[in-house]
Every structure is written in C-alpha cells, then in structure tokens.
Amino acid sequence: MSEKEADKSVPRRSFLGMAWFATLSLVAVQGLVAILKFINPVPTGGFGGFIYAGKIEDFAINSINRILAGRFYISRTDQGVIALWQKCTHLGCAVPWDESEKIFHCPCHGSTFNEVGEVLGGPAPRPLDYFPAEVSEDGIWVDTSDPRSRNHHDPSHMTQVQG
Ligand code: FES
Incomplete structure (x- = not known):
C-alpha cells in the first residue's frame, strides 16, 4: 500500500467507525424507548386511566x-x-356496598365505611381512598391513575355538581 492509499483509508475507517457508532446508538435509543413504554404504558381507558362513569342524571x-x-x-x-x-384500606380486599345496611362492609375483617368512605368500625386505619372526578356536560370522568389517600374525609374531596 502506498503512502497516498494509506492516507485515504484512514478517513474511510473513521467513517465506518462513525457509521457503526451511529447505528449502535440508534439501536440503543430504540431499545430504551421500548423499555420505557413497557415500564410506563399510556393508559387507554381501562383501570389506570380516565374512566367514563356515566351521565350525572344516572346518579341519584x-x-x-x-x-x-x-x-x-x-x-x-x-x-x-x-x-x-x-x-379496603386495611389489607386491600374489595369492599362491597351493602344496600340494606347503607354501608360499605369489608368481607375480610369486617371494616365498615359510610357513603363518603369514612371508617365506621373495624381495623381499617383510614377512609377509603378516592379518585379525582370531573363532572362535565357529558358526564362523570374519573382519573384512576391518581388515587388519593386521606386520614379523614373532607368536603373538598367531593366534586360539586352544577345545576
Ligand atoms: S381487608 Fe378489609 S377489613 Fe381487612
């Protein structure tokens, strides 16, 4: 190889090195994006995202x-x-509403809650958590990505209904 040919091959090697580096960087970025999407998926209308509960007039x-x-x-x-x-704020059981007693009654260890989630009895340490709700003309939307825990119930936890 002559001296001139050797001079030309250095930029070619340099170019190939940069091309490999760029390709590997692109693959690494795509892999990182895929991992981030897997870890933090975009909510699509199921639990963990916004849920439409219904028209306000359907809720007496x-x-x-x-x-x-x-x-x-x-x-x-x-x-x-x-x-x-x-x-349930005790150990996480699903708490049914008991229409005859007009209370939430946990089947696991007997905690009871009133209609706004306040503890009436049992081992539950705090009121039922709630999700932020928006009441608009088309109905009630609830953001299940953002549960709010509380040590007591406050009227500010309620969403006002206009009209
Ligand atoms: S899980 Fe509800 S009272 Fe224990």
Whole structure:
C-alpha cells in the first residue's frame, strides 16, 4: 500500500467507525424507548386511566353505584360526587356496598365505611381512598391513575355538581 492509499483509508475507517457508532446508538435509543413504554404504558381507558362513569342524571342524590371497569363506586350526596376506590384500606380486599345496611362492609375483617368512605368500625386505619372526578356536560370522568389517600374525609374531596 502506498503512502497516498494509506492516507485515504484512514478517513474511510473513521467513517465506518462513525457509521457503526451511529447505528449502535440508534439501536440503543430504540431499545430504551421500548423499555420505557413497557415500564410506563399510556393508559387507554381501562383501570389506570380516565374512566367514563356515566351521565350525572344516572346518579341519584344519596345513591351508590359501582363502576366495575374502574374498580370504584360513585357516591353522590347533596355535597356532590366522590369516586371511592373499592380497595379496603386495611389489607386491600374489595369492599362491597351493602344496600340494606347503607354501608360499605369489608368481607375480610369486617371494616365498615359510610357513603363518603369514612371508617365506621373495624381495623381499617383510614377512609377509603378516592379518585379525582370531573363532572362535565357529558358526564362523570374519573382519573384512576391518581388515587388519593386521606386520614379523614373532607368536603373538598367531593366534586360539586352544577345545576
Ligand atoms: S381487608 Fe378489609 S377489613 Fe381487612
């Protein structure tokens, strides 16, 4: 190889090295994006995202309605609406609403909660968690990606219903 040919091959080697580096970088970035999407998927309307509960007129004042897809109850009182997570704050059992007793009654260890999730009895250490709810013209939307725990119930946890 002459001296001139050797000079030309250095930039070629350099170019091939940069091309390999760019290719490997691209593969690494695509892999990282795939891993991030797997770890933190975009919510698509199921539990963990926004859930449409229904039209406000479908929820009478002083009623409790279970929204299965969202794992929550819509409790409507004269104070507004609250979306109560069905998960017991003791050890996580699903808590059913007992219409005859007008309380939430956990089947696991007997904790009871009132219509806004306050503890009435049993080992549960705090009220039922709730999800932020929005009441708009088309109905009630609940953000199940953002459960709120609390040590006591406050009227500010309710979403006001206009009209
Ligand atoms: S899990 Fe509900 S009272 Fe224990």
